[in-house]
Amino acid sequence: MKPCAFEYFTPATVPEAIGLLERYGEEAKVLAGGQSLIPMLNFRVARPKVLVDINQVKELDYIREEKDELVIGGLTRERSLEVSPLIQKKCPILAEAISYIGHLPIRTRGTIGGSLVHADPTAEIPVVVAALEGQMKVAGPSGERLLRAEEFFVTYLTSALEPSEILVEVRIPTLPPNTGWSFMEFSRRHGDFGIVSVAALLFMGSQGRCQKASLALGGVAPSPLRAREAEILLSGQVITEALIMEAGVRAAQATEPESDYHASAEYRRNLAKVFTQRSLQEAWNKIKGGK
Amino acid sequence: MADRRRIRVKVNGREVQGEVEPRKHLVDFLREDLELTGTHVGCEHGICGSCTVLLNGEPVRSCLMFAIQADGAEIMTVEGVAQGGKLHPLQEAFQEHHGLQCGFCTPGQLMTAYHFLKENPNPTEEEVRLAMSGVLCRCTGYKQVIDSVMAAAAKMRGK
Numbered sequence: 336m337k338p339c340a341f342e343y344f345t346p347a348t349v350p351e352a353i354g355l356l357e358r359y360g361e362e363a364k365v366l367a368g369g370q371s372l373i374p375m376l377n378f379r380v381a382r383p384k385v386l387v388d389i390n391q392v393k394e395l396d397y398i399r400e401e402k403d404e405l406v407i408g409g410l411t412r413e414r415s416l417e418v419s420p421l422i423q424k425k426c427p428i429l430a431e432a433i434s435y436i437g438h439l440p441i442r443t444r445g446t447i448g449g450s451l452v453h454a455d456p457t458a459e460i461p462v463v464v465a466a467l468e469g470q471m472k473v474a475g476p477s478g479e480r481l482l483r484a485e486e487f488f489v490t491y492l493t494s495a496l497e498p499s500e501i502l503v504e505v506r507i508p509t510l511p512p513n514t515g516w517s518f519m520e521f522s523r524r525h526g527d528f529g530i531v532s533v534a535a536l537l538f539m540g541s542q543g544r545c546q547k548a549s550l551a552l553g554g555v556a557p558s559p560l561r562a563r564e565a566e567i568l569l570s571g572q573v574i575t576e577a578l579i580m581e582a583g584v585r586a587a588q589a590t591e592p593e594s595d596y597h598a599s600a601e602y603r604r605n606l607a608k609v610f611t612q613r614s615l616q617e618a619w620n621k622i623k624g625g626k
Numbered sequence: 627m628a629d630r631r632r633i634r635v636k637v638n639g640r641e642v643q644g645e646v647e648p649r650k651h652l653v654d655f656l657r658e659d660l661e662l663t664g665t666h667v668g669c670e671h672g673i674c675g676s677c678t679v680l681l682n683g684e685p686v687r688s689c690l691m692f693a694i695q696a697d698g699a700e701i702m703t704v705e706g707v708a709q710g711g712k713l714h715p716l717q718e719a720f721q722e723h724h725g726l727q728c729g730f731c732t733p734g735q736l737m738t739a740y741h742f743l744k745e746n747p748n749p750t751e752e753e754v755r756l757a758m759s760g761v762l763c764r765c766t767g768y769k770q771v772i773d774s775v776m777a778a779a780a781k782m783r784g785k
Contacts, residue, residue, distance in 0.1 A: 339649070341649060342648075343649075343692075370672060390695060439685055439738075440678050440687050441672060444691065
């Protein structure tokens with residue numbers, strides 16, 4: 336279908352965009368890459384009176400390294416991140432996860448900020464940002480604030496953004512050299528929405544012990560889910576296959592999946608177990624392989 | 627009275643202007659205003675891939691952006707693939723290997739493959755399968771599409 340008519344603005348700066356959002360409040364939606372919003376407009380599920388198209392806010396498109404963080408502008412295209420040598424070197428799990436997003440023509444338009452704000456529990460970028468303990472910088476009429484993933488993701492398709500705020504920057508830690516990582520996703524066909532996805536990170540310490548583990552799951556809760564019990568189980572330990580198996584069981588226990596057209600809750604919980612185990616194994620193999 | 631805005635785009639090398647409502651999809655501007663009906667509208671939500679065109683050299687779903695957002699951009703549609711009345715080797719390969727039957731998805735297949743082969747002139751079949759997976763086809767069962775793209779790659783490398 337075709338969208339309902341809307342008033343259309345193309346601010347060139349962040350303050351201009353915020354000014355428009357302040358003026359129109361709940362009636363306005365921000366248009367970034369549009370790969371989720373435009374389908375919703377086409378279906379007329381969303382009928383905003385005003386669209387604030389931020390694609391002309393060029394200052395929001397960048398990838399930089401600052402100390403031990405990658406700093407990414409909210410309007411940076413998914414494709415730019417996927418092929419960025421800096422991302423591939425310093426945070427390869429992000430590039431890997433992005434390769435699962437739809438198909439190339441979606442990633443050439445879709446943005447990191449758009450994916451985070453849309454907060455689809457099956458989306459890839461939110462899961463990786465949760466596992467990496469990234470932070471979202473949000474700008475509004477009263478200034479900027481920095482939100483952690485657990486503060487940012489509220490529930491299904493809902494972030495902590497106020498109607499007059501926009502996500503301007505994402506800050507994610509670079510991976511230390513001795514880190515095992517893996518991103519895995521199960522979907523019916525390549526490019527479909529993921530049914531369950533897992534981002535696993537093993538930060539290795541001295542004497543072959545895992546200093547800290549980080550596990551985030553998508554598609555099994557209203558927001559990206561950190562599997563804290565499984566992380567605690569792995570942290571400070573020498574990784575073994577038995578430990579990995581048990582971590583998968585604990586991760587699955589933490590899930591609160593729902594049944595829908597694509598998969599039953601029971602099936603999702605089983606996928607959470609199996610894919611946690613497989614991704615931990617892959618992350619562990621990367622360390623053993625000296626990568 | 628509907629809000630209409632003037633836009634300028636370069637389509638298949640030709641400068642064109644138009645007046646569009648902000649809500650008009652790029653694909654509808656191409657088809658209705660420019661009468662370039664080679665690009666097909668399938669699902670209108672980004673799944674089927676039939677409406678894929680190149681925007682400044684990169685593939686996009688033209689049902690998932692507004693014409694007004696393409697103001698100032700260069701667009702290539704399926705009408706720009708053949709040159710001087712002669713089919714592109716990619717089109718020849720689709721013909722020779724039965725890469726189409728009803729033809730509905732073909733503009734999307736061709737634009738996707740055109741961009742892919744530019745970036746990957748010597749692909750493996752696995753890479754072709756991955757690249758072409760974003761365009762749905764209800765006739766061919768995909769086998770002939772993959773064969774066509776592999777054959778086109780060989781052709782374009784000079785066999």
